[in-house]
Amino acid sequence: MPALPSFFSLFNATQPPESQLTQTLVGAINNSVSVTLTLTTTGSLAHGTLLYMRSGIAIPVVGTLAGDELLLHEFDRKGNVTGIHLGKWSRAGYSGTWSSPSLPSRSLAFSLSTVRQLEEPRAKLADLTxxxxxxxxxxxxxxxxxxxxxxxxxxxxxxxxxxxxxxxxxxxxxxxxxxxxxxxxxxxxxxxxxxxxxxxxxxxxxxxxxxxxxxxxxxxxxxxxxxxxxxxxxxxxxxxxxxxxxxxxxxx
Structure with missing residues (x-):
């Protein structure tokens, strides 16, 4: 996991962003595992779902965007991190390395390209309870x-x-x-x-x-x-x- 100063420190902006960008990105992990990522970024907040095409399982992802560096965590239903994506993000795509908390020394390259994107007003929040x-x-x-x-x-x-x-x-x-x-x-x-x-x-x-x-x-x-x-x-x-x-x- 990246050091705290890179992703979780010193976000000085206190005004909420007024818009969000939603992208659909397609590509593969390790050039063999096909995935589709639906990603919404709102300021430094990133979230969405990662679909592993072979299994058809959609996994929630939550992350932090710092400049062009994006850290995403995959989660299971109990809130445990099951995968970590760290790499360079742009409107054109997202590429970097994937790793697992259970095997942190092993990393696999991934590369995703944007096939669709939509910028719109920030989604209204439902009850947060x-x-x-x-x-x-x-x-x-x-x-x-x-x-x-x-x-x-x-x-x-x-x-x-x-x-x-x-x-x-x-x-x-x-x-x-x-x-x-x-x-x-x-x-x-x-x-x-x-x-x-x-x-x-x-x-x-x-x-x-x-x-x-x-x-x-x-x-x-x-x-x-x-x-x-x-x-x-x-x-x-x-x-x-x-x-x-x-x-x-x-x-x-």
Whole structure:
């Protein structure tokens, strides 16, 4: 997985993007596994589905776009990362390497070309209530974000993260109310990060990254625990959450 400064730090823009680009890309992994990627990018947020043509299985993907570098995670239905795509993105295509969390030392080249694209106003969000999960087995890490939409522009948020590397650790962030602006919310908690966290939502998932002044470094935030919650998430349940610490612990 790329270092935090490349993808999850210092996104200073706080205004939500007004448009989105949806592309259909076709190509192959390792010149042999045919795939079709339907990808929507909205600012730094990327999401869509990856269809493996041989099996006919469509897999949700969530990622972060930093300049022309795009990191995408494939997810199973429980929110565990099953594949990692890292490469160069443009309106013409996307190419790079694919790897698996279970075999991080092995990587396969992929190359996809755009066959269709549409730029349009950003999609309106439905109710965001539910459980958002991000499991990363290579680092023995599992993170949850619990969301209750309280109104059109108000969210109640709680977080729980567990990791075994480099040492076993658990982070719990109690219920906090944040304001939703477009598809974005800014979450401030000085106990885990000296700069705010930016939550970017789509219908079915979210990303969390650091958002701060240019002098802020990712290393400073890592020591406070922000690295345990930054990442890509899919929504695995639309059930309203229970926000007590005991209830959160039972879900893990």
């Amino acid at each position: 539910g459980l958002y999960q991000y499991g990363y087995s290579a680092k023995n890490r599992f993170s949850q974000v619990h969301i209750q939409q309280m109104g059109e522009k108000i969210l109640a948020v709680a977080m729980l993260a567990v990791t075994d590397e480099p040492v076993q650790n658990q982070l719990t962030v109690s219920k906090t109310t944040v304001k939703l602006a477009g598809n974005m919310a800014v979450f401030s908690n000085s106990s885990i990060a000296t700069s705010p966290l930016k939550l970017a939502f789509f219908n079915g998932g979210a990303t969390i990254c650091l958002s701060g002044a240019p002098t802020m470094t990712a290393a400073q935030d890592v020591t406070q625990g922000a690295d345990m919650v930054v990442g890509h998430y899919i929504r695995t349940s639309t059930k309203p959450p229970q926000f007590s610490v005991d209830e959160l612990a039972r879900i893990v």
